[in-house]
Amino acid sequence: MHPTVKAARIAGAVYLSTLPIAVYFWSYIPGKLIVRGNATATAQSILDHETLFRFSILGDLFAYVIVICMGFLLYRLLREVEGTWAFLMVGFVLLSAAVGFFGALPNIAAVILFRGNDFLAVLDKPQRDALAMFFLRLHGQAALINEIFSGLWLFPLGLLVFRSGFLPRFLGVWLIVAGFGWLVLSVIALVFPAHYDTAFSIIQPVVLGEMAFALWLLIRGVNVKALPARAV
Amino acid sequence: MNPTKKAARIAGAIYLSMVFTAPFSLIYVPSKLIVRGNAAATADNILAHETMFRLSIFGDLIGQVIFICLGIALYRLLSNVNKIWAALMVAFVLVSAAVGFLNTLNDIGAAILFRGGEFLTVFDKPQRDALAMFFVRLHGQGISIDEIFWGLWLFPFGLLVFRSGFLPRWIGIWLMINCFGYVFLSVIGFFFPAYSDKAFLYLQPVLFGELAIMLYLLIRGANVKAFPAEAV
Numbered sequence: 324m325h326p327t328v329k330a331a332r333i334a335g336a337v338y339l340s341t342l343p344i345a346v347y348f349w350s351y352i353p354g355k356l357i358v359r360g361n362a363t364a365t366a367q368s369i370l371d372h373e374t375l376f377r378f379s380i381l382g383d384l385f386a387y388v389i390v391i392c393m394g395f396l397l398y399r400l401l402r403e404v405e406g407t408w409a410f411l412m413v414g415f416v417l418l419s420a421a422v423g424f425f426g427a428l429p430n431i432a433a434v435i436l437f438r439g440n441d442f443l444a445v446l447d448k449p450q451r452d453a454l455a456m457f458f459l460r461l462h463g464q465a466a467l468i469n470e471i472f473s474g475l476w477l478f479p480l481g482l483l484v485f486r487s488g489f490l491p492r493f494l495g496v497w498l499i500v501a502g503f504g505w506l507v508l509s510v511i512a513l514v515f516p517a518h519y520d521t522a523f524s525i526i527q528p529v530v531l532g533e534m535a536f537a538l539w540l541l542i543r544g545v546n547v548k549a550l551p552a553r554a555v
Numbered sequence: 556m557n558p559t560k561k562a563a564r565i566a567g568a569i570y571l572s573m574v575f576t577a578p579f580s581l582i583y584v585p586s587k588l589i590v591r592g593n594a595a596a597t598a599d600n601i602l603a604h605e606t607m608f609r610l611s612i613f614g615d616l617i618g619q620v621i622f623i624c625l626g627i628a629l630y631r632l633l634s635n636v637n638k639i640w641a642a643l644m645v646a647f648v649l650v651s652a653a654v655g656f657l658n659t660l661n662d663i664g665a666a667i668l669f670r671g672g673e674f675l676t677v678f679d680k681p682q683r684d685a686l687a688m689f690f691v692r693l694h695g696q697g698i699s700i701d702e703i704f705w706g707l708w709l710f711p712f713g714l715l716v717f718r719s720g721f722l723p724r725w726i727g728i729w730l731m732i733n734c735f736g737y738v739f740l741s742v743i744g745f746f747f748p749a750y751s752d753k754a755f756l757y758l759q760p761v762l763f764g765e766l767a768i769m770l771y772l773l774i775r776g777a778n779v780k781a782f783p784a785e786a787v
Contacts, residue, residue, distance in 0.1 A: 377745050377746055378746075384700065392643075399639050413642075417649055421650045424650065424700055424703075425658070428696065431696045435689060435692055435693070435696075441592035442593065442688045445679075445684075445685045446682060446685060
């Protein structure tokens with residue numbers, strides 16, 4: 324296999340792998356364990372499934388490590404197109420990972436408060452549960468802030484794909500539109516939180532651009548004939 | 556002196572400065588001031604030695620800055636071996652430093668709560684102390700999270716040392732094993748915090764890989780005869 328095709332396939336596979344991991348750790352497990360607005364019930368379910376919850380925190384971190392690796396695989400694939408834009412793309416990915424890593428801390432804080440052993444005994448259980456719930460909420464907000472980066476890195480990526488010549492231009496355009504989609508979503512989450520779910524269902528097709536791109540890389544790889552001479 | 560040899564010595568010297576500063580904030584001050592599980596005693600200690608506590612926060616921040624410098628110094632030394640792996644190494648260092656910087660906020664939060672001036676008087680002292688202790692605990696958990704990166708950056712680093720030809724291969728392998736040591740420690744910290752100290756003790760030989768490369772860079776520099784033609 325041509326080395327650039329191989330690089331594209333690997334990048335596509337890693338990109339796609341982030342999807343199930345993200346859905347499982349970022350929405351499935353929290354959806355199972357967190358009872359929205361009910362601190363007591365949430366405390367009960369998290370204490371009953373503490374290992375699962377800790378596992379989801381670890382998975383959350385693991386997902387960001389994969390995101391960093393994915394950023395570098397795409398960098399390797401696209402830096403010949405335009406080094407500076409590729410560099411900017413990796414920069415956004417790294418910031419996103421840093422925010423994501425730090426965003427795991429409120430979840431850990433919630434576990435500490437729900438358990439509430441030794442020194443935390445001075446707080447009543449309802450108070451501790453409420454504080455823990457607040458930290459769970461904070462974790463969710465950190466994830467929403469991070470959607471800004473989920474959008475921003477797609478601009479340089481889309482541009483690089485568009486200009487590359489060895490990947491279809493429509494995917495580049497779709498990625499840039501998806502970048503706007505994420506930005507709009509994060510603004511709605513911050514300013515009009517009540518409308519987030521509606522907005523998400525409307526914007527979803529736009530955001531699917533990422534999946535289309537990842538599948539293309541995995542299945543089609545790149546158009547070898549159009550590769551720049553240096554990269555061959 | 557040969558420029559690469561000089562670069563190796565500089566990287567070694569920066570590494571050495573980290574060995575001197577990190578234990579102060581990471582081990583010495585916490586062991587002196589923090590009484591595990593006892594908020595009142597910890598409050599007394601920290602208020603009695605507030606300057607020392609603040610110095611350790613400052614040391615923490617300086618440590619992150621030194622870490623960034625170390626990453627860049629090693630990039631200069633090793634980027635000729637493989638640019639992408641060297642960039643990935645720096646990327647892990649940068650994300651780790653960002654997480655570490657934000658994590659000091661937990662210690663600062665604890666200091667504010669322990670002092671409990673003005674607006675915090677609505678909380679009883681035991682409550683404030685418990686909350687402060689909670690932030691101290693959170694800082695420890697933040698370090699556990701960051702430990703993943705203390706490990707991860709060693710993998711590209713070890714690989715580059717292994718492939719360089721001018722640094723001993725066995726240290727490269729040691730560093731790559733060292734990577735998994737830290738990641739393992741971090742996972743233990745998540746699921747079995749009670750065994751953290753024991754795991755740290757048993758993993759010491761693995762974690763000395765960093766000490767080995769530090770001493771080698773500082774004392775031997777680089778094996779100039781073995782340079783790839785490009786790097787000379």
